[in-house]
Amino acid sequence: MVESLGIWRSRxxxxxxxxxxxFNEIYDKRAGFWPWADRVLILxxxxxxxxxxxxxxxxxxxxxxxxxxxxxxxxxxxxxxxGPPPPKFGIVGLVISYPALSFLEFHRxxxxxxxxxxxxxxxxxxxxxxxxxxxxxxxxxxxxxARLLVTGGPYNIVRHPIYSAYLxxxxxxxxxxxxxxxxxxxxxFGLGLxxxxxxxxxxxxxxxxxxxxxxxxxxxxxxxxxxxxxGLAAAVVWFGKL
Numbered sequence: 624m625v626e627s628l629g630i631w632r633s634r635x636x637x638x639x640x641x642x643x644x645x646f647n648e649i650y651d652k653r654a655g656f657w658p659w660a661d662r663v664l665i666l667x668x669x670x671x672x673x674x675x676x677x678x679x680x681x682x683x684x685x686x687x688x689x690x691x692x693x694x695x696x697x698x699x700x701x702x703x704x705x706g707p708p709p710p711k712f713g714i715v716g717l718v719i720s721y722p723a724l725s726f727l728e729f730h731r732x733x734x735x736x737x738x739x740x741x742x743x744x745x746x747x748x749x750x751x752x753x754x755x756x757x758x759x760x761x762x763x764x765x766x767x768x769a770r771l772l773v774t775g776g777p778y779n780i781v782r783h784p785i786y787s788a789y790l791x792x793x794x795x796x797x798x799x800x801x802x803x804x805x806x807x808x809x810x811x812f813g814l815g816l817x818x819x820x821x822x823x824x825x826x827x828x829x830x831x832x833x834x835x836x837x838x839x840x841x842x843x844x845x846x847x848x849x850x851x852x853x854g855l856a857a858a859v860v861w862f863g864k865l
Contacts (some may be wrong), residue, residue, distance in 0.1 A: 626760075656791055662699060664721060667801075668724075671712055675726075697763070701763060716817070717816070717818065720812055721815070724793060727808055728800050728804055735861050740859045741859070751777060751788045751849065752789070754776055756785065757776075759778075772830040772832060774832065778836075778840065779844065780842070781840065790812070790816060791852075793812055795853055795856060796855045813865055
């Protein structure tokens with residue numbers, strides 16, 4: 624028994640000194656690839672969307688491709704990432720967050736009064752997203768980066784309005800297709816957003832005025848004003864099914 628434990632301990636030691644050491648060696652060189660990380664991620668996500676939309680009607684293909692194409696252009700126009708890469712758990716969260724949206728499924732639409740409410744709810748969150756993107760401008764990045772602290776506009780409501788808009792839009796999709804698949808996708812997406820937000824705020828701690836901003840804006844993603852339209856849309860859609 625003691626001899627067997629010694630053998631397994633020796634194997635684990637070799638594993639730690641072999642595969643794990645090799646992984647850590649590669650990970651330690653991440654700084655050389657970090658400036659292009661957001662471009663690689665958005666390109667992979669774009670390819671996933673194109674593959675999943677293959678065979679769909681032309682109008683659905685164009686609608687589904689419009690927003691990922693916009694982000695692809697936006698990211699490639701932005702400056703390269705700066706500052707130190709996030710920790711390992713942060714990179715995991717960052718990698719799982721954005722591509723997760725590419726796996727949401729839509730099974731149906733709503734019509735009548737519920738369809739009108741749902742449509743304007745989607746428009747509301749798209750406008751919040753556009754407002755936040757306009758406010759943050761060239762400080763925008765898929766990955767956390769050492770950029771200027773932005774505190775105006777929708778950043779007076781929640782500390783991460785872009786993530787908030789994404790999350791509310793994803794939840795609206797789940798209202799239309801409340802499957803286990805979509806619930807899992809949104810849970811992974813939400814976890815990734817939380818890890819991304821934590822990494823961003825860790826980078827912003829040394830920034831002048833960040834402490835005051837964090838004390839003034841308590842909400843991370845949700846607030847009564849931002850979340851009310853999603854709740855209203857969900858209620859209208861589900862009561863309309865009764």
